[in-house]
Amino acid sequence: MGGDHGPSVILAGADIALERHPDMRFVLFGREEEVLPELEKYPRLKAVSTFHHCEVSVRMDDKPSQALRQGRYKSSMWRAIDAVKTGEADVAVSAGNTGALMAMAKFCLRTMANIERPAIACIWPTIKGESIVLDVGATIGADAQQLVDFSVMGAAMARAVLAIQRPTIGLLNIGVEEVKGQDEIREAGRLLRESTIEDLSYHGFVEGNDLGRGTVDVVVTEGFTGNVALKTAEGTVKQVASYLRDSLSRTLLSRLGYFLARGAFARLREKLDPRKVNGGVFLGLNGIVIKSHGGSDAEGTAAAMDIAHAMATADLVRKIARDLEIFNLGLTASVAPSDQAAERAQ
Amino acid sequence: MGGDHGPSVILAGADIALERHPDMRFVLFGREEEVLPELEKYPRLKAVSTFHHCEVSVRMDDKPSQALRQGRYKSSMWRAIDAVKTGEADVAVSAGNTGALMAMAKFCLRTMANIERPAIACIWPTIKGESIVLDVGATIGADAQQLVDFSVMGAAMARAVLAIQRPTIGLLNIGVEEVKGQDEIREAGRLLRESTIEDLSYHGFVEGNDLGRGTVDVVVTEGFTGNVALKTAEGTVKQVASYLRDSLSRTLLSRLGYFLARGAFARLREKLDPRKVNGGVFLGLNGIVIKSHGGSDAEGTAAAMDIAHAMATADLVRKIARDLEIFNLGLTASVAPSDQAAERAQ
Numbered sequence: 001m002g003g004d005h006g007p008s009v010i011l012a013g014a015d016i017a018l019e020r021h022p023d024m025r026f027v028l029f030g031r032e033e034e035v036l037p038e039l040e041k042y043p044r045l046k047a048v049s050t051f052h053h054c055e056v057s058v059r060m061d062d063k064p065s066q067a068l069r070q071g072r073y074k075s076s077m078w079r080a081i082d083a084v085k086t087g088e089a090d091v092a093v094s095a096g097n098t099g100a101l102m103a104m105a106k107f108c109l110r111t112m113a114n115i116e117r118p119a120i121a122c123i124w125p126t127i128k129g130e131s132i133v134l135d136v137g138a139t140i141g142a143d144a145q146q147l148v149d150f151s152v153m154g155a156a157m158a159r160a161v162l163a164i165q166r167p168t169i170g171l172l173n174i175g176v177e178e179v180k181g182q183d184e185i186r187e188a189g190r191l192l193r194e195s196t197i198e199d200l201s202y203h204g205f206v207e208g209n210d211l212g213r214g215t216v217d218v219v220v221t222e223g224f225t226g227n228v229a230l231k232t233a234e235g236t237v238k239q240v241a242s243y244l245r246d247s248l249s250r251t252l253l254s255r256l257g258y259f260l261a262r263g264a265f266a267r268l269r270e271k272l273d274p275r276k277v278n279g280g281v282f283l284g285l286n287g288i289v290i291k292s293h294g295g296s297d298a299e300g301t302a303a304a305m306d307i308a309h310a311m312a313t314a315d316l317v318r319k320i321a322r323d324l325e326i327f328n329l330g331l332t333a334s335v336a337p338s339d340q341a342a343e344r345a346q
Numbered sequence: 347m348g349g350d351h352g353p354s355v356i357l358a359g360a361d362i363a364l365e366r367h368p369d370m371r372f373v374l375f376g377r378e379e380e381v382l383p384e385l386e387k388y389p390r391l392k393a394v395s396t397f398h399h400c401e402v403s404v405r406m407d408d409k410p411s412q413a414l415r416q417g418r419y420k421s422s423m424w425r426a427i428d429a430v431k432t433g434e435a436d437v438a439v440s441a442g443n444t445g446a447l448m449a450m451a452k453f454c455l456r457t458m459a460n461i462e463r464p465a466i467a468c469i470w471p472t473i474k475g476e477s478i479v480l481d482v483g484a485t486i487g488a489d490a491q492q493l494v495d496f497s498v499m500g501a502a503m504a505r506a507v508l509a510i511q512r513p514t515i516g517l518l519n520i521g522v523e524e525v526k527g528q529d530e531i532r533e534a535g536r537l538l539r540e541s542t543i544e545d546l547s548y549h550g551f552v553e554g555n556d557l558g559r560g561t562v563d564v565v566v567t568e569g570f571t572g573n574v575a576l577k578t579a580e581g582t583v584k585q586v587a588s589y590l591r592d593s594l595s596r597t598l599l600s601r602l603g604y605f606l607a608r609g610a611f612a613r614l615r616e617k618l619d620p621r622k623v624n625g626g627v628f629l630g631l632n633g634i635v636i637k638s639h640g641g642s643d644a645e646g647t648a649a650a651m652d653i654a655h656a657m658a659t660a661d662l663v664r665k666i667a668r669d670l671e672i673f674n675l676g677l678t679a680s681v682a683p684s685d686q687a688a689e690r691a692q
Contacts, residue, residue, distance in 0.1 A: 127588050137520055140528055174483055174573040182486055182570065208577025212585035224528065225571050227520040231554025232575045236582040239558035242473050243617045244590075247610035257607025264593035264600035271589045 001030045001057035001076045002096020003294045007038045010095060013292075013301025014049075015042040020302070021309045027089050029054050029076035054079055058100045060294065067100035068107060077101060081108045084287035090312035093279075093304055095292040102138060102282065109285040112317070114324055117142070118284035119150050119223070120291070121157055122230060123307070125271070126214025132158050132167075133211065133219045136280065137227035144187035147171065147220055151192055152323045153283040154218035155200045160314030161307055162217065166199045170206035170216035172225060188220075197326055237272055279304035281311065288316060347376045347403035347422045348442020349640045353384045356441060359638075359647025360395075361388040366648070367655045373435050375400050375422035400425055404446045406640065413446030414453060423447060427454045430633035436658035439625075439650055441638040448484060448628065455631040458663070460670050463488070464630035465496050465569070466637070467503055468576060469653070471617070472560025478504050478513075479557065479565045482626065483573035490533035493517065493566055497538055498669045499629040500564035501546045506660030507653055508563065512545045516552035516562035518571060534566075543672055583618055625650035627657065634662060 003009060007030055018024050026049040028035060039046050054076040058067045071078050077096050081104055083089035094101050102118070111118060119135035132154045135142065142150065151169045158167035169192060171185050185205070192202040203216045208229060211219060221229070248258045258265065278300040280291040288311050292304035349355060353376055364370050372395040374381060385392050400422040404413045417424050423442050427450055429435035440447050448464070457464060465481035478500045481488065488496065497515045504513035515538060517531050531551070538548040549562045554575060557565060567575070594604045604611065624646040626637040634657050638650035 125585075127585055140520075172574060174486075174570055175577075208574040208579075209581030209584070211578055212581035221574075224520055225574050228518060228554040228567075228571050229574050229578045231521075232557055232578045233554075233582045235555030235558035236579045237586060238555070239471075239473050240583060240586045240618065243614050244610075247613040247617070248607055250613070251609060254607040254610035257603040257605070257610065259603070260606065261594055261600040261603025263597060264590075264603065267593040267596070268589055271593070272586065 002094055007035045009298050009301055011038045011042055011045060012298035013305060015045045016298055016302035017305035018045055024309060027083050029079045052079060058097050060097050062097055062100055064099040064103035068103050078104050081105050081289060085109055091288045091290060091308040093290045093292055093308050095294055095296060098291055101291055105282050105285055105289045109287040111284055112286055112321055114328060115149050115284040117146055118282050120280045121154055121283050122280050124211060126212055128214035130162055131214055131217055131219060133226060135223040135226050136230045137223045140224045142222035144184045144191060147188035148191050150220045152327055153320050154220060156316055156320045156323055158217045160316050161310045164217050166201050167217035168201045168203045169218045169220060170203045172219055172221035173205035175207050195327060197323055279307045281307060348440050353381045355644050355647055357384045357388055357391060358644035359651060361391045362644055362648035363651035364391055370655060373429050375425045398425060404443050406443050408443055408446055410445040410449035413443060414449050424450050427451050427635060431455055437634045437636060437654040439636045439638055439654050441640055441642060444637055447637055451628055451631055451635045455633040457630055458632055458667055460674060461495050461630040463492055464628050466626045467500055467629050468626050470557060472558055474560035476508055477560055477563055477565060479572060481569040481572050482576045483569045486570045488568035490530045490537060493534035494537050496566045498673055499666050500566060502662055502666045502669055504563045506662050507656045510563050512547050513563035514547045514549045515564045515566060516549045518565055518567035519551035521553050541673060543669055625653040627653060
């Protein structure tokens with residue numbers, strides 16, 4: 001029910017995702033008078049979907065506390081998350097109110113054992129390919145242990161979504177010598193260096209310009225800095241695109257040049273297309289919830305569902321629990337004991 | 347003596363700046379065997395320069411504490427800063443070691459009355475023109491009062507360097523509803539809203555994407571976030587440029603298009619030229635020190651000196667002292683009492 005466009009875009013996106021992943025099944029929550037007529041347009045989707053009517057839906061401008069008060073147990077958002085808790089769904093995807101979604105997800109799913117706070121992870125396009133960046137805005141501030149938790153969760157997501165077996169991890173820091181390293185970042189670095197998780201490679205500190213460069217597979221930071229970095233990068237892309245448009249439209253010759261090179265500009269647009277990396281993943285809860293951007297179109301919504309599919313297939317929550325167990329116990333990550341550890345953790 | 351290229355680039359830059367500002371005078375500090383032969387190449391510059399030989403120079407990889415221990419009172423860096431203290435110079439410009447420069451500047455010039463911490467301000471190119479962003483890395487963290495100090499200092503710099511009479515101020519924050527606003531940012535916002543400085547207009551919170559958009563004239567944040575944002579934007583510009591080069595070189599037609607539109611790309615390069623906005627300004631000390639980027643060429647060095655000229659001409663330190671006085675006393679910023687306040691503050 002959420003996002004700028006409501007069910008029409010969600011269902012169109014689901015239909016695209018289903019074409020790419022024929023093993024997908026959908027559990028849909030919303031108002032029947034809005035959802036069902038739309039669903040009729042996608043017979044293939046309808047055939048693999050279960051629909052639940054919900055009278056209440058969270059509004060985009062509801063405060064998280066308000067959404068919880070009015071929408072707990074009965075809103076479409078709550079019930080989608082609850083379907084993950086009950087096991088009816090593997091992942092919940094919503095284009096709704098981010099604050100409300102995080103509040104409900106925390107309340108309903110609770111944080112994993114040994115995790116104090118969830119993080120929002122995003123996929124960051126780089127010159128080399130893609131990286132995972134977290135936290136991009138779940139909570140402000142993080143102590144050393146939380147930064148380590150984010151590293152373990154980000155590495156698990158990189159393995160699942162980017163198919164990198166032994167992801168490299170960097171802690172976001174600043175380079176001015178005299179102030180290098182807040183205490184918690186230095187301490188997190190020490191803990192990661194001594195880590196015994198075999199399929200995680202700690203690289204060290206990285207700076208803001210390493211994000212676009214793709215220096216590491218996973219960049220870890222607290223939510224305030226991560227959110228500012230993400231939005232600064234988005235703004236800078238728009239800024240450069242605006243300069244480029246202005247420059248190219250100024251003379252007849254440059255307009256002709258643009259016309260001839262329009263294939264190249266189409267490739268550039270595709271490369272910078274924010275829809276391709278749509279989806280903020282909530283990590284650290286007993287279940288995966290993905291926030292699709294409210295302004296996304298069908299293609300963007302499908303991208304968020306692609307991530308959902310990768311994470312469900314990878315059995316991510318269980319793997320994160322195992323890695324954290326290994327990390328915290330300081331065990332060697334040989335396969336047999338770690339699986340036992342995962343059993344114990346459940 | 348600092349930077350990647352030493353005196354050759356500094357003197358070439360000074361000569362360019364001198365052409366633009368014929369009222370400039372230079373006091374040069376360095377090793378005579380390196381500086382004097384270079385200076386011979388610029389008779390015009392030589393005519394308006396005083397040279398002081400310094401046996402010691404701070405190395406780019408010296409730790410700030412090391413630089414202070416070995417270079418206090420006698421290094422070229424120290425003596426350039428000290429020339430500001432004694433009044434021999436209005437502004438010190440260095441391309442040397444940032445950490446050492448800040449440590450020496452703090453030690454030699456001391457922070458202004460009522461200012462606890464200096465900030466580094468930079469000029470940020472936007473779609474609309476230019477903004478001032480601070481702190482981009484002097485110190486990690488800032489309380490409400492320090493964020494207010496940064497706002498007052500940034501506004502004074504915007505008046506001096508960007509010639510904006512009543513600059514708008516934004517506090518950098520994040521948009522996720524449930525976590526919006528660290529306490530110190532909210533408190534700084536309250537203080538700024540109630541401010542009585544007439545030539546400062548508090549806009550409210552801004553987000554990372556407002557930086558490139560030019561939503562406000564001055565963006566205020568603490569040094570960790572500011573540094574990450576600055577480097578993220580720099581990295582993103584390089585990333586987009588790299589995508590663009592790749593796309594344009596891929597087919598014969600796009601290469602032809604590039605050739606025809608090469609004027610447009612030259613304009614784009616100029617627009618994105620980091621040399622044009624070179625210069626991190628140390629604010630909050632009893633004197634202005636400007637850090638030119640270590641890798642700058644002559645044109646970039648000249649840009650840092652342009653800023654120096656604007657700030658010296660504007661009598662910036664005295665104006666900041668006056669504004670802070672007004673702010674802290676809660677006086678109305680009518681001209682007469684504020685000048686009296688500035689007298690008292692001295």
